Amino acid sequence: MTSRIPFYLSVLMLIAAGILLSVFRHQHYGVPYLPGDTRQVWDVEARIEFTALDKPVKISLAIPDTQHGFTRTSRSSSSPGYGVSYIKSESGDRAEWTVRDAKGPQTIYYKTQFLVDPQSRFTAEAPTGKIKKPTFDGPTEAAATALIARANRLSADDTTFTRELIKFINDNESQNAALLLNSMSKVEAIHQLLSYANVPNKMVGVIQLEDGRRRQQLQQMNEVWNGSEWILFNPDTVNQDIQPNLLVWDESNVSLLDVIGGQNSQVHFSMIEQKISPQTATQDKVEADGLLNLSIHSLPLEEQAMFKTIMLIPIGALIVVFLRVIIGLKTSGTFMPVLIAVAFVQTQLLTGILGFLLIVGTGLIIRSYLSKLNLLLVARISAVIIAVIMIIALFTVLAFKLGLTEGLTITFFPMIILSWTVERMSILWEEEGAKEVLIQGGGSLFTAVIVYLGMTNPYIQHLTFNFIGVQLIVLACILMLGTYTGYRLTELRRFKPLTED
Template identity: 70%
Template sequence: MTSRLPFYLSVALLIVVGLALSIIRHDTYGVPWTPGETRQVWDVEATIEFTANGSEVKVSLAAPETQSGFTLISQSSSSSGYGNAIIDTDSGHRAEWSIRQASGPQKIYYKTQFLVDPNAQVVPVPPAETEDLPAFSGPEQAAATELIETALARSSDDITFARELIKTLNDPDSQSTALLLNNKSRATLLYELLATSQIPSRLVGVIELEDGRRRQTLQQMVQVWDGSHWQLFSANSAQTNRNHNLLIWDASNVSLLDLMGGQNGQVYFSMIEQDITPQQATSNKINADGLLNLSIHSLPLQEQAMFKTIMLIPIGALIVVFLRVIIGLKTSGTFMPVLIAVAFVQTQLIPGVVGFLLIVGTGLVIRSYLSKLNLLLVARISAVIITVIMIISAFTVVAFKIGLTQGLTITYFPMIILSWTIERMSIIWEEEGAKQVFVQGGGSLFTSVLVYLGMTNSYIQHLTFNFFGLQLVVLATILLLGTYTGYRLSELKRFKPLAED
């Protein structure tokens, strides 16, 4: 006897792989397990204002990148007459605009779109090995040394040193702090003290995201390298900043705006929040990451719409297998109910059931006449197909004339399958009687309705379309059902007298 172990191992492997693929898709691309959820997207627009001198103008703006918590999904520019490009420099991405001649007030708009993404893939860039040390004057050097030594004595590593240094900078009784803050902002002073202490750090420009905010300017903060990641600190708070509404726009540690051929350059930021569907979020993230993605979302929208229905067919097949193998329900044809259910999805349930009954009922009457002609099988089936087409055409025209627009969807029924169904039911009528026709026809219609309810369930539609790995789980379940050889539930009544004996 052949061992069943390899079979059960294969089924277990299908289930594990299917669930693993689904979990990876959820964790990597943020696809939710349930429908109706939304993803948050921030539209952030930078407005550059300056006065051109009447000659060549070149504008360079620090451009943001994908970062922890945010995935950059799009960027665009609106600048009449200017050439535009996004370039990579040693200090990071920058957006550049140029024009041969411009004069007077100028405005340039640079728009970005960020997806709030806890799973954003970011590889931390270590700090440069060599940095120029800031210079302090005589009294300032003594004050800086005092602050550094105080923080050093109270710390054990770079992060705790930065934290203690911030506490000292916010001490209102510290005369050294008051002296150093005469000509510098607190964030700049913090960065210079860290640099003097040979601790890798950088100044960054941060935007606080707030829906509907206009003409916001960057806040200066400091990032400190902990050996593997950059930790963000505000010079006004000793706590590591983990505010999820903070977006790092400028991490160049050089300059936010470089302007040639103009003066009085200013940059203001406006932002707005919007919610998008998980499908949109997943598609945007795939395009932004540029990753090899084998999901349906990588296809054009037309093909995605087609596969959205196709991926429901395995669910229908699972329902049919369960009803036939476990329940023992009889149907006319094995998977004809699945195809009829697909038609119901297009026509809606009530119009679909009425149309199915009208077509099959009328077809049986005409097929009973064809049986008297003693035609060959191929000719008889061909005649039934043509008859079904004529019936559908006639019902569609009548429905349109009397104003029943839902009747127009009857054309979605699979004509060849209906023709074979009518042929099969006609033969059963002749060989086994009308009762079996009603039993199998009713079983087919009942199965089609159940499959339709499964296919139109929002949770099932969401899972089958977004998690391809679940198809492997469905396949494994069907294989397990295929090994069942016990009594069907419908057979319990027939064998009840034996159980009583």
Template identity: 65%
Template structure:
């Protein structure tokens, strides 16, 4: 008989190391056990991509500074082989990379950390000099004057004038606005018209801060000087923008990105939120240099956002093991409910359940027809996969046509898993009947819902992402559950007659 001592030693070691790493990270580096206890820090990473031509390269990127609601506590770059400097110019701060010679695809990273601080204030610098009207050619000038005349009649001051101008540009029937936006962006067009009215205005670039977002683009907005303050206007609504978690990245109207010696340049942003201790916020020290503080935070923000979801999968696996081993719940596949739950996180729960039922139900009907053709397994599975793609496409288009925006998120479902689910359920239907399909399908859906509720819990998301040692503890628990050979809760019904006897 094999000794179980090594197994229990392994489980004990995993628990001790996992808890030890987590306690060390909490005690030494001040990472909170629960979300919301500490100061919130937004980490924003700019990813600059361009194609170098083999010549000297100079890249200049606008960077934010301390502003209303945010204090800049740290900034750095990750671009080996490039010289780097932060330069203060008349139009704000800029990050500059330089290299004597570069060729091929180039990727540069710039990351900063903005501390949420209600006491932080941006210097209210008034504009310098008089307004210089922006020159517009014949038809453009005529269109701008017409738009300005109409907006002036419906406004009382510079603020309401700006609002009315933006409303006209959002009116799809305005031919004058359409003519201007063919030649320039909406933001530039609004600034150009305001300059004709001697109003100081500039284009501002903003980022909507949302945890876990990747490859985000700058949102263009317009700022005007009302005589005392700069007012920010949303180009979609025309109203003053007081949106929470709105970070002004490029406020002074200068180009966001300038590249010399390269082509096809673009910049995108990845965003992630963290909670840190007051001491960390003061000392500008979030990332650790010790191996014992092993953390995902050392990765680029885009990868961190991806891992924020990946690190939740072990929680889903633990729930599946609990339900199958202790409860005895039947599911279609072992970890298919976990993948469906990950899709629910993207689609939201109710649209996700409705989409899952529609796809699987329709797929089962089509699969029943395919079974009569006596196809080989590989061909049958391939046909089901294509069918699932077509079903998703049809449902998405129908949802869009009838105005159900939530239905567009159905594309997040993993197609291969859905195909195998349809195939597996159809086989069970043929071999064991529809009752077993309902049992296993219902068990899978119930498990997916429970996993979804765990994955969307703020405490679970916080502790799995910030304490990687917790993963070792989860692994130890799963190993222990795998050693369980007792009765399941669902078996109590089977043995109920023995109790009566």
């Protein structure tokens, strides 16, 4: 007797692989498990204004890239007459605009789009080089040394050390903090103190993402390296619960904007929030990150639309296997109900049922006449196919003339399958009688309706289209159902008299 252990191991491997692929899609691509969810996207625009001095102009703007919590999906520039380039420098990404000659007021726009993405593919760059230790005058150095010594006693690492320094800087009763703030801002004071204490840090420009906000200025904050990532600190608040929707725009620690050949330059930021579908968000993330996306989303949209229906067929096959193997329902053909259900998806249920009954009923009448001619099988099937095509064409024209636009969708029925259905039912009529035709025909139609309800369920459509691993789980279930050798539920009626006796 052949061992079933390898079979059951294969089924378990299929289920495990399907679950792992689905979890991977959810974790790394951000695809939600349930339909109807939306993803948040921010369109941010930087507006650069300056006055050109009638000479060659070069503008350099620090621009953000993918970072923790955000994936940059696109960027563009509107600068008529200017050449634009995106370059990577030691201080970070920058956008450069150049022109040979410009005069008077100038305006340049830079637009970027960020997807709110907790699974953003971002690797923090560790600080390099020695920390440049600042110099203070006598009283200021004494105040800085006192603040650093006090914060050092109350902290355990660089992160908590920074937090304590911010508390002391915001203490209105601290004379040492007041002495430092006489000559510098809070963010500069924190930066100087951290550098003096040999803590890797930098000043960054941050914008608060607010829907519909216009002409916003950058807010300066501090970032501290904790050994694995940069931690953001707001020097103006003692409570270090960083607000959500903070986008670090300028990480250069050098300058936000450099203008050569112009004066009176300034930068303002505007932003707007959008909601997009998970499918669009996944596609944008794949294109932005250059991920190896072995999914339907990597195909052109036309092919995606085609596969959206094709990926539902395994669900229909699972339903048919369950109804035939467990329930014991009889159908005309094994998977003919699945193809009929696919046609129902296109025609809608009521129109599809009426069209199916009209085509098959008329086809049976024509087939009964052909059986009297004693034709060969190939010729008879070919004649039935032509008859089915003519029936579909006739019903479609009649529906159009009568103003029944729903009847035009009857052309979605698979003609070859309908022809074989007519042939099988005709032979069954001759061999088993009309009752068996009604049983199998009704079973096929009932199965097609159940499959249609499964295929049009929004949760099933979402899972099959977005998670390829679901197909492996369906395959495993079908294989398990294939091992069932017990009684069908409909067969239990045969043994009811035995229980009564």
